[in-house]
Amino acid sequence: MSEPPPPCLTTRDLNLWYAKFQALINVTLDIRHGIITSLIGPSGCGKTTLLRCFNRVNERYGYVTTTGEIRILNKNIYDPDVSLVELRKSVGMVFQRPNPLPISVYENVVFGLRIHHPRGTLTRPEMDDAVERALTEVGLWKDLKDHLDRKATTLQLEQQQKLCIARLLPLKPEVILMDEPCSALDVEGTRAIEELMFALKGRYTIVIVTHNMAQARRASDECIFMLLGELIEHSRTEDLFLNPKNPRTAEYIEGRYG
Numbered sequence: 445m446s447e448p449p450p451p452c453l454t455t456r457d458l459n460l461w462y463a464k465f466q467a468l469i470n471v472t473l474d475i476r477h478g479i480i481t482s483l484i485g486p487s488g489c490g491k492t493t494l495l496r497c498f499n500r501v502n503e504r505y506g507y508v509t510t511t512g513e514i515r516i517l518n519k520n521i522y523d524p525d526v527s528l529v530e531l532r533k534s535v536g537m538v539f540q541r542p543n544p545l546p547i548s549v550y551e552n553v554v555f556g557l558r559i560h561h562p563r564g565t566l567t568r569p570e571m572d573d574a575v576e577r578a579l580t581e582v583g584l585w586k587d588l589k590d591h592l593d594r595k596a597t598t599l600q601l602e603q604q605q606k607l608c609i610a611r612l613l614p615l616k617p618e619v620i621l622m623d624e625p626c627s628a629l630d631v632e633g634t635r636a637i638e639e640l641m642f643a644l645k646g647r648y649t650i651v652i653v654t655h656n657m658a659q660a661r662r663a664s665d666e667c668i669f670m671l672l673g674e675l676i677e678h679s680r681t682e683d684l685f686l687n688p689k690n691p692r693t694a695e696y697i698e699g700r701y702g
Contacts, residue, residue, distance in 0.1 A: 450518060452477035452649040453498065453619060458512035460493060460502065467493045469673040471512070475666075480641055480650045482664035482681070484657065485696065490673040491653045495621050498651065499535040500528060517618060533560060536612030537621040541628045542604030544596035544611075549588055552596045552607055553578050556615045578610040582640055602633035606640060620644065622652040626659065638663045657697070661685050669693045 451474035460468040468490050475481050483491040496502045497514060500521060514521050521531055533556070544552050553575045557566060575592065579585040584606050588594070596607055605625060612620060622641075626634040641650055641663060654660050660667055660681065667684045669677045669692075677684060677693045688694045 451475055452517060453651070454513075454515045455497075456513040456515075458494075458497065458514060459510065460497065461509045462505070463507045467673050468497070471673075471675045473668060473675055473678055475649065475651060477649050478646045479665040480645050480652060480663060481666045481668060482660040483651065483653045483668050483670060484655075484660050485670035485676075487655070489670040491670055492623055494670070495623055495651060495653050496537075498619065498621055499532050499537055501537065529560075533615045534617055535619045535621060536615065536617040538605070538608050538612070538623065538625050540624045542601055542608050544599070544604050544607050546595065546597050548593045549579075549596050549599070549607060550575055550592040552611050553614065555611060560615065574614040578613040579607075581613055581644070582606040582610040583636075583643075584610060600633075602629055602636050605629065605633070605637055609640065609644075617648065619649045619651065622650065624653055624655065626654075626656070634659070669696060671696070 453475040455471050455473050458468055458471040459466065471490075471494060483495060485491055493502065497510065498516070498521075502508045502510070510522070516531075516535065519526070545555060547555075550571075554566075554571045557571065557574060576585060576589070579588060584603060587603070588599075596604065599607065605628075609620070626637050629637065638659065641652070644650065645665075652660075652664065654663075664681050666679065667681045668675060669684065669688075669690075671692055677688060677690045679689070684693065685697060688697060
């Protein structure tokens, strides 16, 4: 039998402090390539902090200290030769509220391409193709192909969030991080984003933070339960919800706290 592929993302003994407060405690995990993994747990348990470690966004705050190791595609992202610009090209992020730039739909999609290519090296046909591909992949091309000059902030919230995902795709990321991407959306918008996640998985590794237990159960292949900065349990979603190994996981799932 062939060896299983190595995990796309791993952490080993990951610790993080906000000043003197330790928010992550010895987190060790393996996230497989091409699946949707949910981070769940009560507010303040470290889910978003962990997610933001994967593209080193936490380091924007001057009072953060991190120890341990994070490897993405077998490269330690804390190595001194790692470029944060290149890391964030490979590890894209979608936030709680849609944050399209206050420019046209077209310019939103090509924004990252312009940053990562020297001026004058991208042709208009190349950009046009990237826009069509990205908007098609997130299901927006049909609705917006005749409105590419429309200001992105005037779109419906669901369309704005899809556009934020489309903005990542021309850069060909390995990992897409989603921090409660449906929290600002209604039921129909949430369904649309979940269907988009299903369409993207396989080509991309998706890690999502969610407070919505039903969403975690229906939309993820694996779940990671966190509590007070520690990783308590990580397993297939079905196993974690139906047969949790740790009593603290069972208490949370059963609604005894959180």
